[in-house]
Amino acid sequence: MCDTTFFGDKLVQAVKEGKVSEDMINDAAIRIVRTLLAFKKAPDPQTYPRKIIACLDHIALAKKAAQKAMTLIKNEKGVLPFAKDKAKTIVILGKLGNVENIGDHGSSRVFPHYVVTPLAGVTKLLPNAEVIYYDGKDTERAKKIAKEADAVIIVAGYNHSDEGEFIAASEEFNTALGGDRKDSLGLHKNEIDLIKAAGPVNSNTAVVLIGGNMILIDEWKDSVPAILLAYYPGMEGGTVIAETLFGENNPGGKLPFVIVKKESDLPKVDWNAEEISYEYYHGFQKLEKEGVTPSVPYGFGLSYTGFDISAPSFEVKDSKVIAKATVRNTGKCAGDEVVQFYVGFSKSKVDRPIKSLRGFKRISLGVGESKTVEIVCPVEKLAWFNQDHWEVEKMSYEGFIGSSSADVDLLKGSFTV
Missing domain, CATH: 3.40.50.1700 (Glycoside hydrolase family 3 C-terminal domain)
Structure with a gap:
């Protein structure tokens, strides 16, 4: 870091006192040098004069x-x-x-x-x-x-x-x-x-x-x-x-986080603690697991026009999950909609989220215009970590497609891997 307040001379002294090993310093230095060499080997093909x-x-x-x-x-x-x-x-x-x-x-x-x-x-x-x-x-x-x-x-x-x-x-x-x-x-x-x-x-x-x-x-x-x-x-x-x-x-933006109703819906932070442990789930997935309704759902965002999402479909082809839906602008002005694809794991043999976001696509539609939206997710992105390897469960999954993570904004289907 550019500011050596917490390291610099203090780190040198820590090495001298045996609190930090020279091997640890060498490992850190090698990582930095490796990065510098990598960029030198593949320089930016474009120059950037200050005037631009x-x-x-x-x-x-x-x-x-x-x-x-x-x-x-x-x-x-x-x-x-x-x-x-x-x-x-x-x-x-x-x-x-x-x-x-x-x-x-x-x-x-x-x-x-x-x-x-x-x-x-x-x-x-x-x-x-x-x-x-x-x-x-x-x-x-x-x-x-x-x-x-x-x-x-x-x-x-x-x-x-x-x-x-x-x-x-x-x-x-x-x-x-x-x-x-x-x-x-x-x-x-x-x-x-x-x-x-x-x-x-x-x-x-x-x-x-x-x-x-x-x-x-x-x-x-x-x-x-x-x-x-x-x-x-x-x-x-x-x-x-x-x-x-x-x-x-x-x-046409969408929330990249969930807005909760009250602070107690989230894990408490102890600012004076030297160590804090949190459970596995966080954000909207934590709320869904606990049955807590948010103030504003994850992925939510309004427009000055309206959109209708219909005809959902989900299929697995060539090791990819393909989610489709038809989106129509039902309002009086052009606008953007962000269509979101979630996958549910209710049939899983292990503890999984209610659903996870696995893809999204932003589209622009004129008044009365319709488009078929296709969102592709590699099957490997459905895996969970089983002790020492990633495992894709052979089972039926729920597919959800819509405009936010809220059930009311999603259309549901299923597919099998």
Whole structure:
């Protein structure tokens, strides 16, 4: 690592004192040298002059990544997208609404030439509208401002100090104090208070969540009709958030994790423990094993259009499991759907998950358009580890295909290996 706080001279001293063997150091050094030699033997065929950094192609790619990631997890009565022609006064609430927030300030930190904030994105998209920003410290003031607006956007969530790689403040490395979430898996109390206060006073309100992990929503989700998860959307994040809220980008992202109703649905973390053991199952598979219903299921994500998935089929051919279904756009605008293929193991002789994700495919469909989606999974991906080898059970498996891990979003079939 670039920072030798925990090693460096201390590691040299540990070797001298016999606490760390020279063989261990040699093994570690060999791994590094082996990697360097491997890259030297197969150099990158392309050169990257400094002038192309943040060029137009790079900016377009950053924007595309953010567009594809936007995940709509609530949209009551179709409040989103906001109507651009009716949005004369727009209110943006929350301290993260005007912050250049791209996540970690540790080893994964990047330094783009600029970062578009949500406030800047909305202001640029709607130059003729009055865009009012308030950090939300005074909830009564926030309520008053929100009540008179045509659209309200509450930006809440995390930054590097909440969930970044833990790193102490250092002038030498130009870093600020960062760390993991330790107090709660939900929003900060002041953000929850802001949403509960300002959300109900205006029916055209959406919460935009910023963060790189699951965020509990049950404490406040009934206070607003719409929730958009933007993750850490990068340098063009504010642009894409604005375009998504006002209908120029149709969200098609899906949750890469399950959102639980309460923290007790997940294993507890003891931050002071020197050792912690967890059981085998985690995430949505743990919840399914325990019969716990999540707040929002794994793989879930709404769109501004609708999709119908039908005609599921599952077959095994040439050592591959092939899942198919027909997807039709039933709404009034083009959009993307992510079709997901899960496999169930109820006939297994050993303890297996209720089901596991074994493939997915994102497709784009115009209004009224239909496509047959085919998802292929190698049979070997159905194996379990039996003592010293991987074993594929010869049995009947359940096949599930649909738009999320929830039973209501899946069509069921079976196949035999």
